[in-house]
Amino acid sequence: MTDTRPSLTIIGFGAFGRLLAHHLAPHASLTILDADPTARDAARARGLDVLTDPSALTADIVVLAVPLPALGTCLAQIAPHLRPGQIVADTCSIKEAPARLMRELLPKHVEVLATHPMFGPNSAGKDLRGQQLVLCPVRGKRWRRLGALLRRGLGLQVIVTTPTEHDRQAAVTQGLTHLLARAFSMLGDQPRIRTRSFALMSDALAMVAGDAPEVFEAVTRQNPHVLPLARDFTQKLKALGETALTSGD
Amino acid sequence: MTDTRPSLTIIGFGAFGRLLAHHLAPHASLTILDADPTARDAARARGLDVLTDPSALTADIVVLAVPLPALGTCLAQIAPHLRPGQIVADTCSIKEAPARLMRELLPKHVEVLATHPMFGPNSAGKDLRGQQLVLCPVRGKRWRRLGALLRRGLGLQVIVTTPTEHDRQAAVTQGLTHLLARAFSMLGDQPRIRTRSFALMSDALAMVAGDAPEVFEAVTRQNPHVLPLARDFTQKLKALGETALTSGD
Numbered sequence: 180m181t182d183t184r185p186s187l188t189i190i191g192f193g194a195f196g197r198l199l200a201h202h203l204a205p206h207a208s209l210t211i212l213d214a215d216p217t218a219r220d221a222a223r224a225r226g227l228d229v230l231t232d233p234s235a236l237t238a239d240i241v242v243l244a245v246p247l248p249a250l251g252t253c254l255a256q257i258a259p260h261l262r263p264g265q266i267v268a269d270t271c272s273i274k275e276a277p278a279r280l281m282r283e284l285l286p287k288h289v290e291v292l293a294t295h296p297m298f299g300p301n302s303a304g305k306d307l308r309g310q311q312l313v314l315c316p317v318r319g320k321r322w323r324r325l326g327a328l329l330r331r332g333l334g335l336q337v338i339v340t341t342p343t344e345h346d347r348q349a350a351v352t353q354g355l356t357h358l359l360a361r362a363f364s365m366l367g368d369q370p371r372i373r374t375r376s377f378a379l380m381s382d383a384l385a386m387v388a389g390d391a392p393e394v395f396e397a398v399t400r401q402n403p404h405v406l407p408l409a410r411d412f413t414q415k416l417k418a419l420g421e422t423a424l425t426s427g428d
Numbered sequence: 429m430t431d432t433r434p435s436l437t438i439i440g441f442g443a444f445g446r447l448l449a450h451h452l453a454p455h456a457s458l459t460i461l462d463a464d465p466t467a468r469d470a471a472r473a474r475g476l477d478v479l480t481d482p483s484a485l486t487a488d489i490v491v492l493a494v495p496l497p498a499l500g501t502c503l504a505q506i507a508p509h510l511r512p513g514q515i516v517a518d519t520c521s522i523k524e525a526p527a528r529l530m531r532e533l534l535p536k537h538v539e540v541l542a543t544h545p546m547f548g549p550n551s552a553g554k555d556l557r558g559q560q561l562v563l564c565p566v567r568g569k570r571w572r573r574l575g576a577l578l579r580r581g582l583g584l585q586v587i588v589t590t591p592t593e594h595d596r597q598a599a600v601t602q603g604l605t606h607l608l609a610r611a612f613s614m615l616g617d618q619p620r621i622r623t624r625s626f627a628l629m630s631d632a633l634a635m636v637a638g639d640a641p642e643v644f645e646a647v648t649r650q651n652p653h654v655l656p657l658a659r660d661f662t663q664k665l666k667a668l669g670e671t672a673l674t675s676g677d
Contacts, residue, residue: 295621302624313621338621348619352626359608359629362665366657370597372544372562372587375551376603379632380608387627399669408615408667413662416611420648420658 182208185328186238188230190253192218194391195270196244200227202307203242206332233260240325243269246393247401250277254284258389263288270294272397273349278317290319293342295349296335301389308334315342329358346393346402353398355407355412360384361395386387431457434577435487437479437500441467443491443549444519444639449476451556452491459487482509491576492518495642496650499526503533512537515570521542521646522598523591527566537607539568542591544598546586550638558584564591595651603646603654604661609633610644 187207189196196211200222203209211222212230219229230236233256241261245253251267262265267289270278278293285291297311312335316322328335363384373381399405436456438445445460449471460471461479468478478484482505490510494502499518510516516538520599527542534540543599546560561584563570575586612633620632648654 207436254663297621297623299623310624340621346619348621351615351619352622354631356623357627358665358668361668362661365664366600366661370600372546372560372589372594372597373635374546374548374605375559376632376635377605379635380605380629383625383628383632386628387623406669409665411653412611412615413666413669416607416658416665417446417662419610420655420662 184208185240186210187240187242188212188236188238189242189244191244191249192222193244193246197221197225198300198303199224199242199244199270199296202333203353204322206328207240208238212236214236233257236260236265237262239265241265241267243267245269245274247271247276247397248393251280251284254280256285258284259307261286261289261425264290266290266292266319266325268292268294268322268325270296271400272353272394274313274315274345275403276401278315278342282317287318290321292319292322292325293317295345297352299390299394301386304333309336311336311338313338313340313345315340315345317342347404350402350404351400354402355408356384356387357390357395357398358405358409360387364388433457434489435459436489436491437461437485437487438491438493439506440493440498442493442495443473446470446474446492447549447552448491448545449474449517451552451582452619455577456489456581457487457588461485482506483516486511488514490514490516492516494518495560496520496522496525496646497642500529502535503529507534510535510538513539515541515568516540517541517543517571517574519545519604521643522651523564523594524652525650527564527591531566535604536567540566540567541571541574544594546601548639548643549586550635555583558585560585560587560591562587562594564589564594566591596653598647599651599653599657603651604637604657605633605636606644606647609636613637613651 184207187203190212192211192213200209210228210230212380222229236257267285269281271277272295275291281395293315295313295341312329313403314322314326314337319335329335330337410423433456436452437459438449439461441460459477459479460593462468471478492502516534518530519527521544523542524543526613530540542564544562561578563571563575563586578584579586
């Protein structure tokens with residue numbers, strides 16, 4: 180029987196690449212490309228097919244599971260090997276910078292899609308049903324079919340928007356949340372006396388604090404919308420604290 | 429058959445008094461005392477017995493479900509009517525100030541217990557099982573039996589501590605959380621793009637933002653541990669934001 184599933188290569192077999200591979204394996208003819216022999220062994224150990232060189236990149240869809248600081252180099256390495264009509268999608272936590280890099284560095288004959296799966300190794304459950312996937316189309320139209328496949332196959336909630344709108348919202352959702360989580364962890368011992376709301380918030384912040392350091396960097400340093408937001412929020416918090424407290428009885 | 433349950437009067441039939449009455453009714457011979465005729469009608473409409481005057485305060489246990497600003501007046505009104513051996517317990521969100529007021533204003537012949545149920549009308553589920561109740565014994569020893577009753581009868585997790593230690597922990601659990609919730613609500617539209625951790629945090633903060641304004645006042649203005657904590661947290665957040673962001677590429 181012919182495999183009618185799309186062929187898909189994940190580049191990068193770190194924690195996030197492994198998560199993607201696990202969930203995409205049933206829905207695609209999957210291969211893994213990673214420059215690191217240890218990562219390739221880990222992929223083989225999971226029964227996955229491994230490519231050893233970008234020249235073998237013939238899949239319909241190429242998904243880049245590499246962190247933002249490595250994205251430019253990765254794009255430059257694969258660009259010469261891409262074929263007309265392939266779809267290339269990144270998965271970085273911010274979207275303006277990767278969209279710009281992909282537009283600049285990828286050949287005109289490939290379709291380009293900036294994506295942000297709003298889940299990670301710490302927050303994904305045993306399936307991804309109901310989790311969000313943000314799609315920012317950069318070039319081409321076949322992202323619609325890919326979006327439909329991911330919605331149907333994985334039960335993802337697909338949100339289509341622009342890279343700028345994504346980054347503006349992610350500055351709150353992720354940037355500010357990561358800053359709060361880190362500031363909270365610096366307070367030291369967590370209180371034993373707690374309300375249900377505090378316990379919920381504490382769980383949420385612990386989930387965030389468990390993310391890889393690259394994620395913190397990406398969602399705070401590399402999103403230009405975070406700095407003004409963090410300043411505004413800090414100012415509001417300071418004013419609230421001082422007003423509420425110094426005018427007290 | 430004789431009613432072997434303790435007799436218990438709740439003073440104050442606001443949102444929190446109603447919540448307590450609902451959960452305590454099966455475990456005590458319950459009466460309500462409230463100066464407001466509308467509140468008394470509401471209690472009667474729920475089939476509860478109502479006292480109209482503090483001189484009728486003969487219950488084994490008297491629970492004060494009044495906010496901190498009203499506590500002094502309430503204590504002064506009931507003090508002349510209390511009988512030797514009664515237990516009087518407040519339920520304010522902070523514990524140092526109420527414990528001091530009760531010690532000063534209640535006669536030596538009553539037992540005094542400062543309590544903080546770590547749940548409210550917005551966070552209590554259909555039962556209270558697993559929710560925390562903080563007990564700070566101020567005078568007398570019968571609070572132990574009351575604590576055991578609440579643990580067994582309502583499934584509460586009873587935590588015994590001092591008023592100061594309570595307020596120190598509640599400055600994080602409630603004070604800081606309420607300040608964060610209010611600052612968040614001032615950011616305007618909540619982002620549609622969200623991680624699971626952000627959704628959790630958002631739910632937690634919405635739960636807190638739904639609390640009565642008196643609760644915000646009590647847990648921020650009236651807890652002296654909040655001001656230094658809020659300053660420290662704001663400073664950490666500001667430093668994290670600026671360092672993370674201005675050193676970026």
